[in-house]
Amino acid sequence: MLNSLRPAFVIVVLLTALTGLAYPLAMTGAAQVLFPAQANGSLIEKNGAVVGSALIGQAFTSDRYFHGRPSATTGADPADASKTVPQPYNAANSMGSNLGPTNPALMDRVKADMAALKAENPGAAVPVDLVTTSASGLDPDISPEAALFQVPRIAKARGLDEDVLRRLVAHETSERTFGLLGEPRVNVVAINLALDRFAGAK
Structure with a gap:
């Protein structure tokens, strides 16, 4: 049972970190560097x-x-x-x-x-x-x-x-x-x- 749940749990944590944290931070940082006026409204x-x-x-x-x-x-x-x-x-x-x-x-x-x-x-x-x-x-x-x-x-x-x-x-x-x-x-x-x-x- 645990062997089956572990991969799923790891994937959920990994994808959450990538799409919910790393990607938004990267896009926000890039926008602030490349288009600061537009990024700030x-x-x-x-x-x-x-x-x-x-x-x-x-x-x-x-x-x-x-x-x-x-x-x-x-x-x-x-x-x-x-x-x-x-x-x-x-x-x-x-x-x-x-x-x-x-x-x-x-x-x-x-x-x-x-x-x-x-x-x-x-x-x-x-x-x-x-x-x-x-x-x-x-x-x-x-x-x-x-x-x-x-x-x-x-x-x-x-x-x-x-x-x-x-x-x-x-x-x-x-x-x-x-x-x-x-x-x-x-x-x-x-x-x-x-x-x-x-x-x-x-």
Whole structure:
């Protein structure tokens, strides 16, 4: 009996040590050496303090800043823990809305967002990513078109020349990864920090 159990026990201990300890430690060590910023969450700092992550969007509502995509994430209602309330970019509850394209709540929300954006920039076509949520609800990026759409509002709120802001958008635009993967994009947190730096330097 013991002769039969010993090999099985040894294999379990060996595989546990290899896959549960040695492998994770090796991968963690390699990541810290090769990609330390990414391994630690792609954190963004301002004046030595962490203000966000390049991987997670934030809710900017002031006219002085670029706004990200709508977020459908929710969180517990502070007044009643058995209920949920909208909590944009809640990384603890990544999710999409799961509302179908004919759902009245989704249609009403998109119509309201479209109307507000058209009033903000009359005559300009509203980029689709400014009225649609991502599957995760955490998308940190918008298209260059979505950033440029917001330039007139920000220029007016900050008293800046629109051409200056367009150049900032061009500077902060990341191209396709390896020239093939994904689409050109603008990280909203990064461009808003750059915007503050520019305004502070004036």
